[in-house]
Amino acid sequence: MPPKSDLPQGTLDVLILKIVALGPVHGYAIAQRLQQISRDVVQVPQGSLYPALHRLENRGLLTADWKESETGREAKFYSLTSKGRKHLETETEDWRRLAEAVSLILGLAEGGVR
Amino acid sequence: MPPKSDLPQGTLDVLILKIVALGPVHGYAIAQRLQQISRDVVQVPQGSLYPALHRLENRGLLTADWKESETGREAKFYSLTSKGRKHLETETEDWRRLAEAVSLILGLAEGGVR
DNA sequence: ACTTGATACTTTGCGCTTCTACACATCGGC
DNA sequence: GCCGATGTGTAGAAGCGCAAAGTATCAAGT
Numbered sequence: 001m002p003p004k005s006d007l008p009q010g011t012l013d014v015l016i017l018k019i020v021a022l023g024p025v026h027g028y029a030i031a032q033r034l035q036q037i038s039r040d041v042v043q044v045p046q047g048s049l050y051p052a053l054h055r056l057e058n059r060g061l062l063t064a065d066w067k068e069s070e071t072g073r074e075a076k077f078y079s080l081t082s083k084g085r086k087h088l089e090t091e092t093e094d095w096r097r098l099a100e101a102v103s104l105i106l107g108l109a110e111g112g113v114r
Numbered sequence: 115m116p117p118k119s120d121l122p123q124g125t126l127d128v129l130i131l132k133i134v135a136l137g138p139v140h141g142y143a144i145a146q147r148l149q150q151i152s153r154d155v156v157q158v159p160q161g162s163l164y165p166a167l168h169r170l171e172n173r174g175l176l177t178a179d180w181k182e183s184e185t186g187r188e189a190k191f192y193s194l195t196s197k198g199r200k201h202l203e204t205e206t207e208d209w210r211r212l213a214e215a216v217s218l219i220l221g222l223a224e225g226g227v228r
Numbered sequence: 229a230c231t232t233g234a235t236a237c238t239t240t241g242c243g244c245t246t247c248t249a250c251a252c253a254t255c256g257g258c
Numbered sequence: 259g260c261c262g263a264t265g266t267g268t269a270g271a272a273g274c275g276c277a278a279a280g281t282a283t284c285a286a287g288t
Binding site (some may be wrong): 009026027028029046047049050051053054069071073074075076 | 234235236237238239240244245246
């Protein structure tokens with residue numbers, strides 16, 4: 001029973017931005033880190049990852065440069081722009097508020113609303 | 115600055131199922147309750163609500179009957195099927211796992227992964 | 229030498245969901 | 259008579275994640 005779970009729309013962006021915020025990384029490493037940190041709960045297919053990165057780049061939230069990766073190969077390293085950093089903050093805040101609200105609702109007992 | 119926030123895809127279903135699980139309600143009341151409990155964080159537009167209800171009904175997770183509402187008007191009251199109840203459980207569990215994972219990632223400091 | 233697996237990026241097309249906007253109907257209050 | 263709240267519904271548009279396939283390099287196994 002693999003604990004795989006699909007990501008709700010809009011969630012991937014925040015996660016990517018957060019990982020990139022920790023320092024420049026290339027796409028492949030982003031997926032690895034997400035999977036690693038979340039203990040395999042978050043698994044990002046490449047078909048989700050790279051389009052997302054391009055979206056974020058087009059929105060001006062990320063910038064990319066080709067550099068040599070740790071393994072000696074060429075890879076695109078992404079960095080956060082100031083706009084991206086600001087966006088990350090508000091998105092993080094949005095997630096926190098939403099998660100709290102959803103937990104509140106899902107935590108309801110039969111008692112109902114009072 | 116109203117703390118409005120759009121719902122990530124897939125989240126609406128769980129919330130609806132949860133509200134219905136507390137007892138038979140009609141659609142309009144579901145939206146009200148969600149908004150009320152979440153303190154306006156969750157606001158469900160009618161164009162999202164009713165398609166979602168129909169979806170859930172078609173999937174066999176909900177059943178609907180026309181009854182008289184509290185105000186004396188006809189309304190569709192939705193109830194959870196056994197399948198719906200089971201579905202709600204797994205979905206709730208999925209949400210918990212995901213929320214925990216996302217919080218874990220968003221809570222990362224500059225330190226990185228260790 | 230061949231093949232497998234890991235690394236690393238790209239693109240296309242599908243399917244699903246949500247949102248905006250509109251339409252229709254009844255009821256109570258002003 | 260009109261407007262707001264109640265209550266259900268549809269149509270169109272837009273967005274996003276995923277599967278799938280393709281490209282390419284490199285290390286390690288057989």
